[in-house]
Amino acid sequence: MALDFLRRRVLGAGAVALAASAFAGVVAATPAQAATCSVQGHGGSYICEYGKKTIKFPNGQQQIFVIGTDYAVWTTYDYENGDWSAWESMGGTLRSGITVKGEGTWNPTISATGTDGNQWSRHRLDSGIWTPWTRG
Secondary structure, eight states, rough: HHHHHHHHHHHHHHHHHHHHHHHHHHHSSSSSSSSSSETTTTTEEEEEOOOOOEOOOSSOOOOEEEEEEEEHHHHHBOOOSSBBBOEEEEEEOOOOOEEEETTTTSOOOOEEBBSSSSSSEEOOOSSOOOOOEEEE
16 A cells, blocks of 8 residues: 555656656747847837838838737838827737738738737728738
């Protein structure tokens, strides 16, 4: 009986050690702090490896998109008078740079790969409002 108790205790400790080492492997496998860059003249930090994407609208106004250090999309845009908006979060949890379809139009679509491995996108409506994130 004492032997069974000892065997269960040793096996239990081994399972805990194995689980702890597996968890440590997962933690160790996550990337170190990502290198950050800043958008010159606009402040804020973004993940360098994902770059920044600047688009132009038909009237010449611009909008900049970056993946922030929180892995969300952040954006700023210029006004007709040349001033820039404050940075605004567009949400999401992404792990790639941003691609744009319809650049140079009033209705571009931005997309990126989410941390779930799926492609996610948002589309700009004629009103200037962006749709919620949709998968696909």
